[in-house]
Amino acid sequence: MEKIKGIIKEIIKANAAPDVVGWLEEERALNTSFVLLPRKTGKAIINISKEQAEQLNSIIPGFSVDGWSIDRLGRAFLLLNLDAVNKDEYFRKIENLFLAAEMGELVALYSALPLLAYPEIWVKRCSEGVRSNIGNVMEAVMYHNPYPAQNLDQNAWNQMVLRAFFTGKDVGKIIGIDSRANKELAYIISDYIHERWAAKREVNPNLWRLVGKFIDEKLFEDIKRLFEEGNLVDRKAGALAISQSNYQPAKALLTKYPELVTAIENKNLNWDSLSR
Amino acid sequence: MCCTHSFEEVKSEPLSPPVSLDGIKGMKFFDPHVHMTSRTTDDYQAMADAGVVALIEPAFWLGQPRTGIDSYRDYYSTLIGWERFRSSQFGIKHYCTIGLNSREANNEALAEQVMEILPLFVYKEGVVGIGEIGFDDQTPAEEKYYRLQLELAKESGLPVQIHTPHRDKKGGTRRSMDIAIEHGLDPYKVIVDHNTEETVKEVLDRGFWAAFTIYPFTKMGNERMVDIARQYGPERIMVNSAADWGISDPLAVPKTAALMKIRGISDTDIELITYRNAITAFAQSGQIDEADFASAGSAIDQSQKFEGNTILRGGQQPRTDKSSIIIS
Numbered sequence: 001m002e003k004i005k006g007i008i009k010e011i012i013k014a015n016a017a018p019d020v021v022g023w024l025e026e027e028r029a030l031n032t033s034f035v036l037l038p039r040k041t042g043k044a045i046i047n048i049s050k051e052q053a054e055q056l057n058s059i060i061p062g063f064s065v066d067g068w069s070i071d072r073l074g075r076a077f078l079l080l081n082l083d084a085v086n087k088d089e090y091f092r093k094i095e096n097l098f099l100a101a102e103m104g105e106l107v108a109l110y111s112a113l114p115l116l117a118y119p120e121i122w123v124k125r126c127s128e129g130v131r132s133n134i135g136n137v138m139e140a141v142m143y144h145n146p147y148p149a150q151n152l153d154q155n156a157w158n159q160m161v162l163r164a165f166f167t168g169k170d171v172g173k174i175i176g177i178d179s180r181a182n183k184e185l186a187y188i189i190s191d192y193i194h195e196r197w198a199a200k201r202e203v204n205p206n207l208w209r210l211v212g213k214f215i216d217e218k219l220f221e222d223i224k225r226l227f228e229e230g231n232l233v234d235r236k237a238g239a240l241a242i243s244q245s246n247y248q249p250a251k252a253l254l255t256k257y258p259e260l261v262t263a264i265e266n267k268n269l270n271w272d273s274l275s276r
Numbered sequence: 277m278c279c280t281h282s283f284e285e286v287k288s289e290p291l292s293p294p295v296s297l298d299g300i301k302g303m304k305f306f307d308p309h310v311h312m313t314s315r316t317t318d319d320y321q322a323m324a325d326a327g328v329v330a331l332i333e334p335a336f337w338l339g340q341p342r343t344g345i346d347s348y349r350d351y352y353s354t355l356i357g358w359e360r361f362r363s364s365q366f367g368i369k370h371y372c373t374i375g376l377n378s379r380e381a382n383n384e385a386l387a388e389q390v391m392e393i394l395p396l397f398v399y400k401e402g403v404v405g406i407g408e409i410g411f412d413d414q415t416p417a418e419e420k421y422y423r424l425q426l427e428l429a430k431e432s433g434l435p436v437q438i439h440t441p442h443r444d445k446k447g448g449t450r451r452s453m454d455i456a457i458e459h460g461l462d463p464y465k466v467i468v469d470h471n472t473e474e475t476v477k478e479v480l481d482r483g484f485w486a487a488f489t490i491y492p493f494t495k496m497g498n499e500r501m502v503d504i505a506r507q508y509g510p511e512r513i514m515v516n517s518a519a520d521w522g523i524s525d526p527l528a529v530p531k532t533a534a535l536m537k538i539r540g541i542s543d544t545d546i547e548l549i550t551y552r553n554a555i556t557a558f559a560q561s562g563q564i565d566e567a568d569f570a571s572a573g574s575a576i577d578q579s580q581k582f583e584g585n586t587i588l589r590g591g592q593q594p595r596t597d598k599s600s601i602i603i604s
Contacts, residue, residue, distance in 0.1 A: 035399045039562070100349065100396045102356035134361040 004115060005080045007055050008065075012077060015046040015070050024077055033078055034097055034105065038071040043104075046070050062146035062175035063114050075108035076115055084117035091121050098125060103134060110140040113147035123151050130160045138167060142174050149176025158185045161210065162192070171206050172272050178209070186214035190222055205237035209271050212244030220250055227253065236274055239264060297326055297530055299537040303547070304570070307331040307529045308554035309408070309437070309469060309489065309516035312359055312370070313351075319519070319526040320366040321595070326530040329569040330369040332558060333359060334408040334437055337377045339521055345389040352397045360402065369569040371558070373407030373437045374398050381421035382413070391424055398432050404561040405429075407437025408469065411448045414441060419455070426459040434561050435465045437487075440475065442494070449475045453482055467557050469516070470495060476504060480512055485557045489518040490528035498532040502539045510548035514557070 012021055023040050024033070046068055056063055065073055084090045094116065098109055110129040113122055126148055129141040141148060142164055148157060157180055164171050171177055189207050196203045208226070211219055226238035239260035242250045254261060263269035305328045312320070312333050323331075333355055342348060355372040363370035374397045376390045398406065406429040411418050429436045436456065441448035449468060456466050463483035471479060471486045472495075479486040488504065489495045501515060517528035525531065533550045537543075558564055596603070 031396065032399070035396075035401075038401055100353060100393075102353075102400045102402065103360050104401060106357065134358060136361075 001080060001115065001117070004056065004059055005077070007052055007059075008073060008077050008080065011046060011048050011052055011065070012041075012070070012073060014048075015044070016041050016074070020074070024074060025081065030078065030082065030093055031097070034075060037074050037078070038104070041070045041074045043069045043071050046073055060114050060146060062144065062149070064144040066144070068111070069104075071104065072108040072111065075105065076112040079109075079112050080115055087118055087121070090117060095125070098128075103137065106132070106134070106137045107140040110137060111145055113141070114145060114150075119147070119151050122147070123153075123156070126152060127156050127159070130156075130163055135167070138163070139169065139173075142169055144173060144175060146175045148174075149180055154180075154182060154184065158182070158188065161185060162188065165189075165192075165204055165207060171209070181210050181213055183214045186211045186219060190219055193222060203234075205233050205274055206271060208237040208241040209244075212241035215241065215245040215247040215250050220247060223250060224253065227257075233274065236260060236263075236269055240269065240271060240274065295527075295531060295534075297534050300327065300530060300534045300546075303327050303530075303533060303543075304329045304551055305529045305533065306551045306554045307516050307526075308467070308487065308514055308558060309334055309518045310526060311336060311518070311520035312363060313354060314521040315519060315526055317362070317366075320363060320368060323526050323530075324366040324368055326527050328368060328527075328529065330371065330555075330564075331363070332371045332373060332404060332437075332554070334373045334405075334439075335375050335377065336408055336439075336520070337379050341380055341383065342386070345386065345393065348386075348390050349393060352393075356397065356400050356402060371402050371404045371564065373405035374400075374403050375406045375409040375425055375437075376421050377408060378410050378412040378418045378422065378439060378441075381418045382415055384417050387417065387421050391421070394425070394428060395432075398428065398434060402563055403434070404558040404563045405435040405437045405467070406432070407467075408439040409436065410439040410452050411441045412439075414444065414448055414451070422452070423455060423459065426456060426461060429465075430459065430461060435467060435558055436461065438466060438468045440468060440470045445470075445472065446474050450478065453479070453484060456484075457482075465557075465560055467514075470518070472496065473500065473504065476508060476513075480508060485512045485514065485553070488513070488515045490515055490532050491518050491522075491524050493523065498528070498535050501532055502536055502541065505536060505541055505545065505549060510545040510553070512553065512557075513549050514553040515549055516554075 009021060012024070020041055046065065048065065053064065053066060056065065079094065082090060082093065097105065101109060113126055116122055126141060129137060132138050142160065148160055152160065161171065161174065161177065164174060189210055193203050193207060211222070215223060223238050223241060226234045230238065235257065239254055239257060242254045243264050245251070260269065305326070307323070307328055308331070310331050310333060312331070335352065335355060338351070352374055355374070360370040374394065376387055376394070381387050397403065406425050409422055409425045411422065426436065438452050438456070440452060453463070453468065457463065464485070467485040467487050468479045469487040470489045476486050488501055490498050490501060495518070505513065515529055515532050517524060517526055519526040519528065529550050533546050536546045536549070555564060555566060
């Protein structure tokens, strides 16, 4: 964390007035600094170098501060500077910030979860953020934040992913979206898709991303429907899902669509391009 | 905190001219007192459509007394969190004032605890004043917490939004101003709310801001408001809706502007009374940046921008066809 602190300090130096880092490091009640911070730093979006982004990502894979505002980063820096020796006190101090936080503060707090000491004590808090009804707070937990994938148990993880779909989030920005895919989630998603079909509502084609690896007899029925009744995007999604699968009947189906197979092999078709 | 009327008092009124906001098309409005937690999203949509670009939600009571400190904490958090977000979805910039309302100041045990947590909230971004505070029954407890909060306002450099009482209004208003001055507050940083024809002169003469609440049956009607604007001009005068859970109207500010326009008040004066003066008064908090809402619809609030998407700006909410029997 010392290294992370150093990099973030450099980023702040490059993006804020000369006295800001000094101000952040002054002895002061955490509550006060945390709340007053934007008056000192402003709220401009930061610029970071490619090297800095890579350094951060190499220390905490998946973590990115790209597009953050300077106050958000400043608040993360304050948390990094907190004395973490006494676990209970450390928890209480940060939890108190959560309890009285306004919107911008919540965003900063949740996106700083991967920077906090004792990762295991923030699990409940993380799920609380997932339950938030405030779009940008949810995104702070979900987007480019490696904390959930590393710390949430399967049930909590699945809830987060489902909530991302239910609220129209860009699931491609969720760190660990593919690596933490699981059969239980694939089945829940299948049920959800059936519900959408029954209601004659649109189905987000990215949902199939989480089904592909687990295609079996039951899930294959859904995939077939994509090819039989779906539009081009549905068939593309179906093809991508099958490309993740070893289920033989599915692979056989895909051979009937050589142009999709080629597009996937040439990397012209992938989940990211599908959502665009 | 507006309603002392009971619902039985409401008599049916003769039909009045239908609303037409055509005359004020393109004008922007700032409603410096409206309790949105008590309103529906339909109201937000209607306010945005009518030109309301920003508002202030003062902390008040909930229609029944709170019984514990956590209710306060959650309420204040709602004002700076959830409600702010809900508003932003309709392109309306949401500010608030934070305070212990006068009615609940009478529960002293709880009031003490509230005073302890207020400093946690008054320095938050977008908190533009201490409010709404002042007198209701004019009890000693109300006076005590009014004074303590005036001191907090001084310490934090925030403006004060004063609720004036329904009963003994004139006396209560005068007393509120006397005490504010006694505590060394600059009248120019104090907004005295819920004025009437009877209180406005003294409020203005003493250098305070005079706010008028356009609220059916119990407070000002907007026809009376037009007469006041004619008589006193636009200086240090503002109107608000104070819409809440009572029979009230979240479009009171644009409707009043429309009526002023019909009755010949100049556009300049209408703008001051329904937009500019509220900004001037509350921007003394240092927490209002007009650029955040002045070009509503096109302005981009950088702090709410993610990955290049300005997800929260106005017009983002899907609309439903209210006249249709089909709900899909």
